[in-house]
Amino acid sequence: MGNLFYNYYEVVSVILFGIGFTTLLFHRNMIKKIIGFNIMDTAVYLFLAAKGYIAGRAAPVPDSAESVKRMEDFINPIPAGLVLTGIVVSVSVTAVMLSLTIRLYWRYHTLDIDQITILAKREQYQREQDEEDGK
Numbered sequence: 063m064g065n066l067f068y069n070y071y072e073v074v075s076v077i078l079f080g081i082g083f084t085t086l087l088f089h090r091n092m093i094k095k096i097i098g099f100n101i102m103d104t105a106v107y108l109f110l111a112a113k114g115y116i117a118g119r120a121a122p123v124p125d126s127a128e129s130v131k132r133m134e135d136f137i138n139p140i141p142a143g144l145v146l147t148g149i150v151v152s153v154s155v156t157a158v159m160l161s162l163t164i165r166l167y168w169r170y171h172t173l174d175i176d177q178i179t180i181l182a183k184r185e186q187y188q189r190e191q192d193e194e195d196g197k
Contacts, residue, residue: 071112078105092163092173096156103152107145114141 078101085098115137122136167173170181 069112072109075105075109075112078102078108090174090176092166092175092178095175096159096163099159100152100156103148107148110141110145110148114138114145 082098082101082103082105085101086095089095089098119137120135122139163173166178170178172178172181
């Protein structure tokens, strides 16, 4: 139980990931699914940032040439770079998901994914029937 309190960032990131995953699975509304996906992204970024930080070490940005003493005095910059890259990709993916959601709403007038699936299948069936009648 002591490790849970010591590694609380990791515990919080796992809880956030679980919340995002259940939101993604159980909600039918597409906006709620996008929010769940973003919560999952945030959990992954929190986990990476927590794993990349080491208490007592400085950021790998030296003030001057003489301030660089040992590599052991700095944290690893790679997790921070991964988090920043992931945030940029996440914002782009979210923008694409939201734009597709808007287009689906304009076409089917609903955000319920089950209703969209039913309407799309009905539309496809109607198109196939029209093609057969035209032959």
